[in-house]
Amino acid sequence: MKSLSHKVKIINDPIYGFITIPNKLIYDLIEHPYFQRLRRITQMGMSNLVYPGANHTRFHHAVGCMHLMQKAIQVLQNKGVQISEEEKNAVCIAILLHDIGHGPYSHALEHSIVDGISHEVISLQFMKELNVEFDGALTLAIEIFEGNYKRTFLNQLISSQLDIDRMDYLKRDSFYTGVAEGNISSERLIDMLNVVDDQLVVEEKGIYSVEKFIVGRRLMYWQAYLHKTGVVAEKMLVNLLARAKELAKDGVHLPCSKALHYFLYKDIDENFDVETLKTFSRLDDYDILSAIKDWISHEDRVLSKLSEMIINRKLLKVKLSNHPITNEHISFVKKSMQEQGWSEEDLSYFLINDQIKNQAYNGSANKIYLYYKTGEIVDLVEASDQLNIQALTKPVIKYFLCYPKEVKLA
């Protein structure tokens, strides 16, 4: 019998009930300050301005993923897929740590704080660092995470159109936002998984669970991830941090935490040195938000105004459209703003013209396969009755223009 001598064994989760931490290594990883940092990074960033329940953290998501991964492995083993104890452990660690390099707030901030370095790259650096600390115990996890391990389906469980990551975050985000339309049946989906020729597949009778999953994902995108208020708040945050970085470059003093100071005043390139990684491991939502609160009284008008707008939820007005905003209209808004006293510099921060894209199912890169009782493996889109899935492969783009509420268009 496997010993459960490690200290905390169980984590309460409103979604899955009890989550069991399966062994001491995983327990120690969770206890590590690098991972504990995820307690201070919200999963949905500024979305709590729209959905006040959406304060759940990347910590909880990561632990939830580990739980679902354990279930998935057990389901596959029950169906006769051979998975060793070592592989099981590695794939659980890989999913647990898949977001460990995530910075504060959303992906969008990756470009404000560390230019052009994706969180996956930073996650990998953290994993490698931890692998040193844990004497190589993460080697197989890293191999699977990078897609270098021979058994492809293990990587597909971590990253594909139907991966454990999505299964947890869609369900979790639906739960905490209260957007019932996105409530997918993760556990039913997992019960339908199988592996054929090293390829992750869904059993035939799971076709309706997959359909609900894809439609649910689409609905979560429109209603939550791409909700116009959340999107504009995020854009404003990006602009605010861009402004802060510019001011920092000009040597202006910006009260903020040491960790944030480091990233505002220094240029970071892709290969994080140890100091940068260590400092990054101390950076979370609290650094950002508490700095913004203090910046409300900063002398720089742009910085101060954007800060005040974000903290007190006085966001820019948004116009959504199914068609690109015409140059005429943009010029018209610009002219109105200028006439009402907004400077050229202001425009680059307070007038936002951008787009959002939603592709419920991207069947080109990476398909979902159905496994028929006959033994056939069929691309989901080609399964006869799925006209609507086919329709859902078409990306939908919406365009938006934001400007201050007080601007009068005339």
Next chain:
Amino acid sequence: MKSLSHKVKIINDPIYGFITIPNKLIYDLIEHPYFQRLRRITQMGMSNLVYPGANHTRFHHAVGCMHLMQKAIQVLQNKGVQISEEEKNAVCIAILLHDIGHGPYSHALEHSIVDGISHEVISLQFMKELNVEFDGALTLAIEIFEGNYKRTFLNQLISSQLDIDRMDYLKRDSFYTGVAEGNISSERLIDMLNVVDDQLVVEEKGIYSVEKFIVGRRLMYWQAYLHKTGVVAEKMLVNLLARAKELAKDGVHLPCSKALHYFLYKDIDENFDVETLKTFSRLDDYDILSAIKDWISHEDRVLSKLSEMIINRKLLKVKLSNHPITNEHISFVKKSMQEQGWSEEDLSYFLINDQIKNQAYNGSANKIYLYYKTGEIVDLVEASDQLNIQALTKPVIKYFLCYPKEVKLA
């Protein structure tokens, strides 16, 4: 303040919590034996052979509809739609009684017991009968039910693509079957309803709730209403009753209840006389099932065998196909059966060739309209981003062939 002096005021519902019976008239209608009969008619017929939780009754569905209707009226009133107390009461009664003429088991039985008379017609006859008993108190309810009342949206609440009937039964059937894919957000949908130019509409921001509703309906059809095992059980029940009627016509004695005896041995035409209506009001699932149990030991082999198969859940084998079953294949099965001792007469009961059709949204007859903030009213299908809804308007047909499990094809 409206007095609540009637006796039972509240009904527990696992789905909505408490359901309040709003007044004495509705209370008396619910207490009436005609309505109490619905306690003994399951909502989903033979589906409990597939989903053992699906034993909920038409009584519960009808009461649930009344509850949702009250909510809908309140939402509309809050939005400024003028609805009088009398209209509110009438539309609640109409939805409460919309299924009161439903016979035992599913619609399919309408053709076995009372040839070619739909349950809507019988419901109307019951309503008229009750209207006499209740001194004309149901007149407006009947007018609305028949679609003769000037305010169209009241009838649309009872019968349209987005009516209260569907909102309750989809949610309820999903709840009791455990088919999570069909769990729609009835209360959210209702919150989004409005009336424009006497037309029931859904507010723009409800578009995703509507989408989930339509997709949920589609999934419920494939997984529950058209589940092959449920469909074959129903077909067998139809065949069984057809056999019983034939035997009755030949004067064979069939042990059964008085009410069932009446319908087996008599030809019923569309205009139920009072005796027929009264007898029908005593006919429910219990008459059918207990007769079938006794018929297991009947001397007629077809009757006996079908009865035994249904009671002990030894159903015919089903082959589903996306294409019509070819004549060749049918002949082949027939030949096999004949060679294995099945008579020509047997074939007409134990070999079933039929089809099932699922059209998630029929946008031709009766549309769902979205109401934009701009004041525009748009057909759901034409709302830009709804490619998949368009796809869902295409009916999907599946074909099936059933025959006894013991038949060997060779």
Next chain:
Amino acid sequence: MKSLSHKVKIINDPIYGFITIPNKLIYDLIEHPYFQRLRRITQMGMSNLVYPGANHTRFHHAVGCMHLMQKAIQVLQNKGVQISEEEKNAVCIAILLHDIGHGPYSHALEHSIVDGISHEVISLQFMKELNVEFDGALTLAIEIFEGNYKRTFLNQLISSQLDIDRMDYLKRDSFYTGVAEGNISSERLIDMLNVVDDQLVVEEKGIYSVEKFIVGRRLMYWQAYLHKTGVVAEKMLVNLLARAKELAKDGVHLPCSKALHYFLYKDIDENFDVETLKTFSRLDDYDILSAIKDWISHEDRVLSKLSEMIINRKLLKVKLSNHPITNEHISFVKKSMQEQGWSEEDLSYFLINDQIKNQAYNGSANKIYLYYKTGEIVDLVEASDQLNIQALTKPVIKYFLCYPKEVKLA
């Protein structure tokens, strides 16, 4: 890997999601007509007259128990309790079949149909019969069920104050009635189970789950099992069948199914012979209710009136009291009834004086033990902070008197 070659592998359950049928033997037992009969016996008898959602069957409960038992065994195995594959299978079978001898409607009917034979005794007879049919495959299951197997905790899982039976029925009955107060956390409880010295125990940290379980049980008793309307309906049903038996003894013709006829017209003693067992296996709720429906027009006034009252839910009036009904009051009601034309014989059917008793936790016979981290085993009642549990060991008795609504007391 264990093969899953049997045909139906999964059952949908709105409560637990998917229930997996673990092997062919259990599949065949479920498919057996003896077990299929449980589809036609409701778990809560007449309670659907109070809670219209409560139409779930003993079939579903039995299958749910089997599911929870599988979970419990897995939890115990993970904690190092050695349980062989054979033991696991046997205890699952034992819980699956624990109610297979249940007659129609509730326990109360045991005395009307088969005098003084409990359903546990009949269940055992069915198991023995099935053991013959299945060539001894149920021997160990029977041993555990009878409490003859050396490992006591296996029997405790089937029958004790915290058994799997209760865990399923409380949760299930709460779910289907909508009585939220009784919703217990079966899965959390199971996660807290352990075995020490062959005794089933609950780990220390599960104390609050146990408390909720006991309080939930208490609340379910008052609100559902002992709800006055349900209780009076059941009493009326008992009286109705007693009347039928008397009439049968007098040779009066009672239209009913063959199976019911057998039990009405024959005296049954404790040792069911094969014919009796076979006939019993064809007796279910449908026999009872359809007979009652036909008896509405029977010439015996008592039989006819009781039948009509039950079918149309015109029940006796109930007076509940915390004290025994005084002889004075009973005499007074009797006198009123006699003056209003009720005969002496009527009184024995339409005037009911009885009591209901609720003991949330019976700590005398059979205790629940807590297992402290220190290794100590403590009786739940003695665990310090549980004053209220102690209070809950006191049985509470309520007294009631029922008589026809039309009787005027004066």
Next chain:
Amino acid sequence: MKSLSHKVKIINDPIYGFITIPNKLIYDLIEHPYFQRLRRITQMGMSNLVYPGANHTRFHHAVGCMHLMQKAIQVLQNKGVQISEEEKNAVCIAILLHDIGHGPYSHALEHSIVDGISHEVISLQFMKELNVEFDGALTLAIEIFEGNYKRTFLNQLISSQLDIDRMDYLKRDSFYTGVAEGNISSERLIDMLNVVDDQLVVEEKGIYSVEKFIVGRRLMYWQAYLHKTGVVAEKMLVNLLARAKELAKDGVHLPCSKALHYFLYKDIDENFDVETLKTFSRLDDYDILSAIKDWISHEDRVLSKLSEMIINRKLLKVKLSNHPITNEHISFVKKSMQEQGWSEEDLSYFLINDQIKNQAYNGSANKIYLYYKTGEIVDLVEASDQLNIQALTKPVIKYFLCYPKEVKLA
């Protein structure tokens, strides 16, 4: 019809579905920076170190309370209780703002940041300030909140043993922690409320809902609010801020936000002047946690160590006991610590001896009354069958001692 011309009308809540903001005044109050601040104050403080889902905010709780209050008022009005539109609005505002003066983290911090001033007092000051801003529109709300309004039951809805505050927070905290044992049925309870002689009462049939409410509250206390890990984290936070205040008094520099700086370096007395109130309105969890993060590298060893322990969740070890910790034992631990190099000053921060108390129902101060059909009003505790409620009035005290994990006792 009431106009809904204000901009945002609906807030999503995973618990209640949609929450409607009933009018422009309430909308404007919610939008006010004073209220928006509550978005940055978690409801359960450090409890997310135990229950990672418990990140919900006082903002959400306050809005949820307003929603339940609307329901409660509607229920009472339906039962004939006369409540004017003005009273309804006032009581909704009062509950919405009841926590507006809450400081960061839990009540415990009230003593660290503003000595001896309860959050209710500060809430009142905020309300008065807002009343000026809103031209007296809050006068009645304040009167009700202070208990000065003639109609007592309105204040009881805000503050009593069965108030809307508790109904929301128990349900919400149970939902977000996942502690199913505390899931109460707020909506059922509200449906059972009534008013008799200006006293809030619960109708007789609600007795089981009240019982579940009290037991649920008890279980939430032990499992969530008084969970030993949460309690020790809070104690450590209190000690940490006490240390910071002392250092501030000594003129030591403490990097932190302006708002926190104000409260650390200044002595605040009970009557907040305008400047203090304004500064307080900028103080939230983010100020505290981001300061603590920076203090990890502070030169003061006590400050730095406590900060590091909290951020990285390396908490003190806790020993719980049902009896007071003996002086002998405390001395023994002290001596061990001293021998292992902890200074006298350390002991006052790292050795904690305290107690927690749980009284599920305090029937002395403020009772819950049941309203019998007979017209009688009965104290819950005296309602016959409630032995266990009586037991629950006894407060239960547990004692604990905390010290660093690395200390070896010997």
